[in-house]
Amino acid sequence: MIVRISGEGQYELPDEDAERLNELDNRAVAAVDQGDQTGFQELWSQMLELVKSDGNEIDGDELVESDVILPPRDISFAEAEAEFTGDGLIPD
């Protein structure tokens, strides 16, 4: 699975991480829905950490499309409210 962190680059992750990422994503949607900023920030950090620690950065000259595009690291809660809705970033 290829994941892009907006503004940072693309990472190749093992397929089994998809489920973990999806779970965090769904919980982030729930946190945003409840207006829980702290909870959201915590989950968002975990998502980024998962991509960074498990993923291999894709070479700059490789032309591939991402399966998932995560928003910029410094996303504000207001921006998150527009992004983390419904199925979240990763549709089920």
Add this chain to the structure above:
Amino acid sequence: MAGLGGRMSTVIKSKISRMLDRAEDPGETLDYGYQKQVEMLQNVKKGIADVVTAKKRLQMQSSKLEQSVVKLDTQARQALSQGREDLARMALERKTLAQTELQSLDTQVTELEQQQEKLTENEQKLRTKIEAFRTKKEVIKAQYSAAEAQVKISEAASGVGEEMADLGLAMQRAEDKTETMRARAAAVEELEAAGTFDDITQLGSGQDDIEQQLQELTSGAQVDDELAKMKAELGSGGGDDSPALEQGKENP
């Protein structure tokens, strides 16, 4: 695929595929795609230049304010040594405000610097992708039949398209931030134009307005502290007006 970047890249991808559907000559499409990418790179350069301009403007304001701080401090001392506590207070109020503005400007300059670095880094990334696309397009033109080429072009174009969309988003955010700072810079310029940081000896009529605003804007406690400190410094010289200055400490 949703998400900030996701939506944008979907728009770009659909544009690319519409373009490919219409294309009779894949080679031509490839060249056109490449040309568009190079144009995007020019836009990025312009975006970076805008950030640099905004930063320079703030830096200029910052150095002007620094001069005002020094000047107002000197004037406060002079006023105090001449027994004009009212003028000293006025100068210190202005100084406090200038210092507050200065701090906020410095924070913004740092933020803009980070934006600039980030955009430059992203520009480099896009440049690498575009270079990869240029190489790939020549390979595709030389080695594939028209039908095969369609698929390969689509893949390559989507890869670059996503990078472009991502950079577009970064630029948009940088622009929003720069816009906020421009507004801020304009506000400081208005204060300057109103004579807020001017020489207090140049005060004419019609300054009561500014004075009132200053009192609202600045922290009275900070001004009181500084005034007291200044008095102590001047008082240690043993001036005969020390007792009178002591009264100035009383405050509502």
